[in-house]
Amino acid sequence: MNATIHTQNDKRTDLSGLAALVRPGDxxxxxxxxxxxxxxxxxxxxxxxxxxxxKLVGSAHGIDVDLLCGAGLVAETSESYVGFEQDFGMAPNYxxxxxxxxxxxxxxxxxTLVQQLRAAAMGLPFxxxxxxxxxxxxxxHPEYKTMVCPYTGEELLLVxxxxxxxxxxxxxxxxxxxxxxxxxxxxxxxxxxxxxxxVIATVEKIIPTEELTGKGVSIPYFYVTALSVVPGGAHPTAxxxxxxxxxxxxxxxxxLAAAGxxxxxxxxxxxxxxDSPSHAEYLEAIxxxxxxxRLASWQNGPEAWRELYV
Numbered sequence: 001m002n003a004t005i006h007t008q009n010d011k012r013t014d015l016s017g018l019a020a021l022v023r024p025g026d027x028x029x030x031x032x033x034x035x036x037x038x039x040x041x042x043x044x045x046x047x048x049x050x051x052x053x054x055k056l057v058g059s060a061h062g063i064d065v066d067l068l069c070g071a072g073l074v075a076e077t078s079e080s081y082v083g084f085e086q087d088f089g090m091a092p093n094y095x096x097x098x099x100x101x102x103x104x105x106x107x108x109x110x111x112t113l114v115q116q117l118r119a120a121a122m123g124l125p126f127x128x129x130x131x132x133x134x135x136x137x138x139x140x141h142p143e144y145k146t147m148v149c150p151y152t153g154e155e156l157l158l159v160x161x162x163x164x165x166x167x168x169x170x171x172x173x174x175x176x177x178x179x180x181x182x183x184x185x186x187x188x189x190x191x192x193x194x195x196x197x198x199v200i201a202t203v204e205k206i207i208p209t210e211e212l213t214g215k216g217v218s219i220p221y222f223y224v225t226a227l228s229v230v231p232g233g234a235h236p237t238a239x240x241x242x243x244x245x246x247x248x249x250x251x252x253x254x255x256l257a258a259a260g261x262x263x264x265x266x267x268x269x270x271x272x273x274x275d276s277p278s279h280a281e282y283l284e285a286i287x288x289x290x291x292x293x294r295l296a297s298w299q300n301g302p303e304a305w306r307e308l309y310v
Contacts, residue, residue, distance in 0.1 A: 004197065005222045011178045015279055018200050018228045019045035022166055025053040025075070029192040030064050031169035032237060034085065035245040036184070038064040039170040041202055041233035041279050047071040048273060057164055059110045059188055063237065063253060066091040069103060070257060070264050071273075076104040080113065084254060087247065092257040093264065106140060108132075113188065116162035120195035128156040167192035167199045169219070170234045172242065173212055174203035178224030181215045184240055193223040202230040204242050232283055232292060243295035244308050249286055 019042050022028060032038035043064055046054075055076040056065055065082045068074050070093030082094045097103035111131050119127040128147070133155070138144055145158040169189050173181040180201055182189060193199045199219070206229050233239075236246035236253070256268040276282040283292065298305040 004225075006178060006225055007222060008177070010176045011221075011224060011226045012176055012206070013226050013228055015041060015045050015202070015228050015230060016049075018042060018202070018226055019049055019051070021198060021200050021226060022046055022051050022054075022168070024051055025055070026051075026165040027055040027057060027163075029057050029164040029167040029188070029196055030061060031167065031187065031189040031192060032064070032234065033058075033060050033185075033187040034062050034237075035087075035250070036238045036240075037170050037172075037182070037187075037234050038062075038237040039168045039202055039233065040064060040067070040235060040237060041230045041282070042168050042170075042200070043067055044273050044279075044282065046073065047269065048277060057113065057162065059113055060085075062091065063250060066093045066257060067253075069093040069097045070261070071269060072102075074103050076106060078106040078108055078113075080108060080110045084250070087250065088254045092254070093261070096261060108137060108141065112137075112159055113162070114191065116159050117188065117191035117195040119159070119161035120163045121191060124161060126158045126160050128158050130156065133157055162195060164192065164196040165198065167196035169193065169199065169201045170230075170239065171201055171203050171218065172239060173205055173207050173215060174201060174227050174229075175206060175209045175212045175221075177209065178221035178227055179209065179212050179217045180219040180224065180227075181212050182218040186218055190219060193219045198225045199223050200225055201227040202233040203227060204231050204233065204239060205229070230279055233279065235283070235286065235295075241299065243292060244298040244305065246286070246291075246295055247309050 052073055053075040054073050057078045060081040062084050082091045098105050115127040115129050143160055146155055149156050171180040172183045236249040238245040257264045272285055276285045
């Protein structure tokens with residue numbers, strides 16, 4: 001269970017200081033999922049800082065995990081899915097890392113992750129479940145055990161508590177104390193916050209505590225170690241209502257990642273990460289205010305929303 005209570009009145013820091021809280025070799029839970037609300041600005045800063053040996057845990061992810069793999073920062077993944085299912089298919093950098101043996105694969109399923117996080121949040125050493133029986137996952141996870149239920153006689157699978165070293169979350173709103181409001185599906189973010197030893201967050205906007213409370217607090221301040229205000233911090237994934245998923249940029253990313261590790265480093269990481277050493281410079285590299293306005297145009301109606309994906 002996350003036993004550290006964070007009560008500072010103002011937890012705001014810059015993006016560099018936020019990313020520096022991730023240490024080499026950390027088990028990292030990445031918030032959001034697939035093409036929505038992933039903490040991309042923090043991940044780009046991790047690449048700039050060269051934080052190696054990360055062990056990633058999550059459910060269904062895409063460009064976030066693939067980006068870290070392409071930068072050579074990932075030692076191990078425990079995910080249920082990594083890919084560009086919504087548009088392009090498999091994740092090229094992730095696949096290369098796994099096939100070469102550079103990245104250890106400890107894949108599982110979504111509900112297994114949920115139960116492991118619940119156990120950690122409740123301070124329990126394990127929780128039972130029924131899923132995965134009869135699959136090959138047990139061979140990948142010798143730490144999973146079985147037991148006969150003393151009430152029903154049914155065989156159950158036991159999974160140990162999962163306590164990530166740090167969770168990285170992007171939310172729409174926050175306040176200076178660290179309260180977070182997530183609009184739309186929270187995916188596993190709330191469980192990540194409850195189970196992880198540290199929680200860092202980027203937000204689109206800081207608002208007064210009274211206003212945030214009126215919207216509803218998704219993750220209370222005492223779980224959150226630090227946060228940064230980073231408008232556009234989920235790009236190229238979506239962060240509704242602020243902006244939609246950037247399909248054009250993702251298509252460029254995928255083309256370069258599929259072309260090979262060297263092409264990806266020279267043609268994607270160099271211009272969008274290393275030659276854009278701040279988030280503001282990254283936003284300029286992807287098209288600046290005009291591009292952000294384009295992605296915000298989804299709010300103008302169904303036709304405008306569809307136009308973004310033509």
